[in-house]
Amino acid sequence: MYRKPKAGIDYVGVSIVFFCHDGQGRVLMAKRSENARDEHGKWDIGAGKVEVGDSVEETLHKEIQEEYSTEVISYEFLGFRDVHRMQNEVHTHWITLDFKVLVRPENVAIGEPAKFSDIGWFNKNQIPSNEQLHSQLPFFFQKYSEQL
Secondary structure, rough: OOOOOOOOOOOOEEEEEEEEEEEOOEEEEEEEOOOOOOOOOOOOOOOEEEEHHHHHHHHHHHHHHHHHOOOOOEEEEEEEEEEEEEEEEEEEEEEEEEEEEEEEHHHHHOOOOOOEEEEEEEHHHHHOHHHHHHOOOOHHHHHOOOOO
16 A cells, blocks of 8 residues: 655755744744643644645745634744654654744734644743653754754
């Protein structure tokens, strides 16, 4: 039986990760619902797979619109990460292109209610504890602490 190859499992996947902020020291985060692929109930910042034919910039704009129902005002490329982790008992490998993105807070809403149960704005000193975060976020925050 043929199974379509999957990004991150059968080949290295490429994704963008976005740290959305309001320019006033607050970061936007979404809580992953029970319908999310994994890490249910964990707070996350946002990400999306780069599809064949889409540019990185197109993906950034598209994913922020899909997840947060808002537009990008400006963005800064932070760097990349080589992410190896276990996901549902399967080893995955992704290259993430990480961005800091300015958005308009008044336009933000949950764009994918099946994947996210809540969204919130957090001051940098009020971000949920590591136990409440997506497993990759502590590494993200550590790597980019000076740039955020």
